[in-house]
Amino acid sequence: MNCRHAVGLITEYVDGRLKGVRARELEEHLDSCASCRSALEALKAVAQTVRSLPSPAPPRDFTARVIDRLRTEPTAKGIYARWLAPALGAAVLALVLAGVLEFAQRSGRPPALRPTAVPQQAMQTVKKPVAGQIAVPGQPPKAVGAPIPEIEKPAAKAGDKTAALPAQELDRVALPRGMAAPPQVGVEPARPAKPSRRFAFAPPGAAPAPGPGRESQPTPGPPAPTFDAAQTKDKLNRGVRPEAFAAPSYATAPPYPSAPGGPPGATAPSSGATPGAQAPSMEEREAPKPEKRTSVLRLREPLPIILPTAKPFRLLLTRSQSPPYLAVRLKALRRAEKISITLIQEPRQLPARGQVAPTQGGAAQLVPGQVSQVSLSAGEEQTIGLASLASRPTGGIEQISISSPDMLESRFLLIRPLPSSAIRQGLGGLEQPAQALLRLCSLAGVTLLVEPPLPYASYGAPTAPPKASLLFLLRQMGYHVEQEGNLWTAQRPA
């Protein structure tokens, strides 16, 4: 056997498909030929490497979505039953009618029916079912996923009871120390039942101050049912449990908002934070007092940031030197969403409108101080970007406030830092939002799932793995991090 012949057989040999005499001949040749041997080794290594590549699994609801999609298709029998049969029936009827008329006219007798009217009827009979059925395949597919029991919209009071305090705290806490307080913004997380008011918000300072007076104002729309915070929380809990986290790893997680001490959602707002109380600072939280609203941060690899938007929330992003770029991807996980997004920059940054530009693939543009509304249907994902690649701000605060109209539905948004070339520079793109989110969530007593932007290998030459940095961050914040399979649990000891 010569080398040329031998090389031609290597692939089969590597794949275990060469048998008998041919295999022996090749082996004999390999014994005597070093170059063919090394070729064999190299190709074997290539085959093994390619075979060992992990295949990305489909999204967990993929099968369900395919099946849902197919529901919009008529079945093989259905095509006949729903379309052809009525059409044929109508056609036959029309023919019969036409025949009757024809016969009646020819026979010279005055027809029982007025001749002009009948053909029209016949035509209609033919057309109707056909037109009606043709439209069927074009009907929009049903909403994906199991329907979630509707939860009553909360009254305005709801937010006052549950969300106001944490949100107010947040305003202060999320500020970098030493910075002036940000302008009072109109996005008022405490008022879930009045989305329109919130959306009407525009530049900083323009919002009406929250006060008891507002509650007396009539709420547009049908009267909201009386709201019971605990009850709603309970519903929320029930509503969001396993369906929200369909993946097994999620399903094993304690339900949101999970805390060892019982349903924290109900207890969180009342836990020590009174309006007059000083906002908890980082230091305070590192030496935690025995409080009920233990935040649990669950990390999964890769880790989505999933914010339960049961309450409106603000995402405060402090930008230092990097990242010069940030974007979030929003995904309505469960049902159609209309989400309002407001970006507020610190006043001195505000005039620089050019700083904010739609990002690559970004569907919506955020303009400082203006409300952008994004509509997402269930499962849809959109990228909202703010990029300031041209001019880097040298500090200041950006506030992104994201809110949905009816806050107490159990909805989850997926928010993740968008992978971008800017993130290649380091992990700033992850850490800053993560830190802001952590603060936010620990205050609100919610469960947070955090995702590093991307498997870092995609960046080419990463500086450090995001996960390590995130873990570092968490440990710094006093979290105890445990890993179990793919699930990382970070918990602050009570």
Added chain:
Amino acid sequence: MAGHPQMAKAAAADWALVERFRQGDRAAFDELVVRYSEHAYKLARNLTGHQQDAEDAAQEAFVRIYRSLSRFRGASSFSTWLYRVVVNVCADEMKHRGRRPIAASSLGDSDPDDIAPRASTEDALNPVHELERSQRDEVVRKAVESLPKHLKVVVVLCDMQGLSYEEAAAVLGMRMGTVKSRLHRARIALRDALEPYRELLLA
């Protein structure tokens, strides 16, 4: 595909489902989707290199099959047929969209479910190992991506999807000898492409 007794069994079961579907039982097709959606997605994913495209392509393949199942004569197994449709849909898709910029195709992919879970917890705890491994995977994936289409599809089917030469030949509608020679050429091309990363691969 019928060579292996288990495969023959699976093929027979698929057939039974196809028959039931033809009798008007929608659930039978659902069962087929449940059986094969993951395979179809993975194949599409490996061919397109993009999550969203893969979802679209795999879904489209099922829709096409759903519509034409009455014409299925059973000349091949259901899985072969499905794979063939997926390959065709992906080819159409790629033609349609042209070349996607790399930023969008690879960097945009960070679905939480995107990456197959890793079994080794020890490695998962070690960021350096994990880093090396994911770098390695990425390098290899890119090398596969860069192959000419007709070679890539063979590598994907045989090495990534684990099909035999015969199955791949049936899916692609070509002779087994052609599959073999293309696989050989593809591996040589991969070897050359991966040569600069030899150390990474050996690590």
